[in-house]
Amino acid sequence: MKPDAVDPDLDLLLERTVPVSPRAVWDAWTIPEQLVRWFAPRPWTTAACDIDLRPGGGFGTVMRSPEGEESGGVGCYLVVEDGRRLVFTDALGPGYRPNPSPFFTAEILIEPDGDGTRYRVIARHADREAKKKHEEMGFHDGWNAALDQLVEMVRGTAAS
């Protein structure tokens, strides 16, 4: 299987072209001070973010609702290809240690497209049930909204 192959039975795909550069998208994903500004779909916010950007390094986020509810965890980077490919999973934590409740692996693919970026997110699941659950949790709305926020931030029009 090619690294970026998508299995329609098990994977969810978000694919868009956005009017910011590949480097800006990469930085938004990998610099904590930037990630906290766009990662959680509003009205949630990203209360904390820990990035150890190397294969086996931890990737942790804490998202917070207006009511103070928190959601998050610590996953593990698997592939870090500067400027173009980032793979991480919640099935493992830092140092590749298994996490008790695996849910998905995310692959972020970033390519130049004219003056902008072809942006793809592939979310891979263990089975159809997990894929369906992720879809029903609002994968498409959530990741699209977050991407809109990323673009807003990069273009300097973010409210914060």
Added chain:
Amino acid sequence: MKPDAVDPDLDLLLERTVPVSPRAVWDAWTIPEQLVRWFAPRPWTTAACDIDLRPGGGFGTVMRSPEGEESGGVGCYLVVEDGRRLVFTDALGPGYRPNPSPFFTAEILIEPDGDGTRYRVIARHADREAKKKHEEMGFHDGWNAALDQLVEMVRGTAAS
């Protein structure tokens, strides 16, 4: 945390010096025709083995008891450093897709030691319960017996 750090609460460690070369140990782990000759502690045998030796590639084995009971699964290579370090996990399958029932990540460390090899296996678990279960399943006896079989195979004294 250093890549080879061991957490005594969560990890199991096997450490031995064996009288075969680092290259021979690496080959025994990475060439299917060799792996099937030593991997399953006798009287179990290794009925099948699938090795896609790259980060994200699948690592599958099927072990069989004399009564025909089978045990195995397909994991994923995470780190492949030729001749010295191999990391794989059953928390993920090929292409980094999560597996439903993660149990452990294995790190195999191979270093020259005189004419032989300092050989370390670190098995990392999500929690103390998983570590204890692995210990009670016979981690130390099983991995020591398999290593004896590896050395026998390399030295050409294997029964098969």
